[in-house]
Amino acid sequence: MKKLLLATTAVVFAATAAVPASAQFNDRNMRVSNGINADHPVGNGINAMQACLDEKSGGKLKLTAFWGGALGGDLQATQALRAGVQEAVVTSSSPLAGIVPALGVFDLPFLFASNEEADAVMDGEFGEFLNGKLAEAGLVNLAYWENGFRNLSNSSRPVTKWEDLEGMKVRVMQNNVFLDTFQNFGANATPMAFGEVFSALETKTIDAQENPYVTIDTSKFYEVQEYVSETRHAYTPFLFLFSKPIFDTYTADEQAALRECAIVGRDEERKVIRELNQKSLEKIQAEGIKFNTLSPEEQKRMLEKSQVVYEKHKDTIGADVIERVQQELAKIRG
Secondary structure: OHHHHHHHHHHHHHHHHHHHHHHOOOOEEEEEEEOOOOOOHHHHHHHHHHHHHHHHHOOOEEEEEEOOOOOOOHHHHHHHHHOOOOOEEEEEOHHHOOOOHHHHHHHOOOOOOOHHHHHHHHOOHHHHHHHHHHHHOOEEEEEEEEEEEEEEEEOOOOOOOHHHHOOOEEEEOOOHHHHHHHHHOOOEEEEOOHHHHHHHHHOOOOOEEEEOHHHHHHOOHHHOOOEEEEEEEEEEEEEEEEEHHHHOOOOHHHHHHHHHHHHHHHHHHHHHHHHHHHHHHHHHHHOOOEEEEOOHHHHHHHHHHOHHHHHHHHHHHOHHHHHHHHHHHHHHHO
16 A cells, blocks of 8 residues: 555656646647748748647647738738737748848848858858847747749840840849849849739740749749749748747747747758759759759859949948858858
8 A cells, every 4th residue: 555655646746747847838829921822831841840849839839820921911910020919920031121121131142152051151140140130120030941042034045144144134023132133234124023024024025034943933934935044143031930029928948949840840941942943943944944054153253243232232231241141151161
C-alpha cells in the first residue's frame, strides 16, 4: 500500500511539474493575411509552420490564413498590425518602404548575386538590423521568407550586357527605383498594371517585362516573347510580420514558438519556391524560349553602372543602410 501511495504521489508530482510548461501556451487563433493565393509556396510555408506550432504548443497556437488579399492589401494589413487589430501578414518588402524606408534597399539593382548571398544577409546581422527598425514601427518580423529574383523576358534579342537594353520598351512596376534602374541602362521603362502586360507584349506595345520565372510561366508570357535572360536584377524577400502590440501580450514560450516555427516555415517556403522556379524555367525553355544567363563579369558591370541609382536613392533609403548591407556582402564575398 505504501509503495502504491509513493508511486501515485510520484505520478501526480510529475504531472504537476509538467503543468507550468504547458500552461505557458494559451488557445490562440492568429489571422495571417496574404496577397497571394493558397497554391503559392507561401502556403507550403504556412503548413510547415503550423505543424511546428502544433508540436510545440500541443495544438493551442493556430494560424488561419486569408489568401488573395481577403483582409485587404498588404499595406492595409500591415497598418492593421501596427494598430493591434490583426495578428500577422506575409508581405513583400516593397509596399512597406513608406513605413520603414530602409526596406527600399531590396529594390536596389543587382544587390545580391545568388540565393546564398540573399540568405546570408537576410538571416544574419543585417536582417536583425532591419528587424530593429520594424520593431520601432510596431512590427515584429518573425522571419524572412522569399519572393525571389526577377528576370527579363523580351521579343527583341538576348540580353547579355546592359547595352542590349538600350531602346527596349520594358514594363516595370510603379516603383521609382525600378524606373531609374532601367532608364539608366538606356531602356524605355514603362509602368503598367500587371493585368495589361500580356496584351501589351502581344501587340508589341512593349518589348519586354521582368518577373520571377514562376510568373513568366503561369502568365504564359512565353507565348508572346522569344527570349528570357537570367538577369537577377532584383531580389525581393517576403516578411512574416506580426503585430508588436499583440505579440508583446504573448507569453515567452508563445513568442519563442512563433519565432522558431516561422524559421521552419521559411526553410520550407524557400525550398519549394526555388524548386518551382526551376521547373518553370524548364517549362519555358521546352516551349521554345531562347534562354541565356549573364556572366559574373557582366553582372559586376551592371552593378557598377547602377551606382548612380544607389546614389540617387541613398537619402530616402538611408546611406547607413546601404553602407551596412554592402559591408556585409563584402565580408560574405571575401
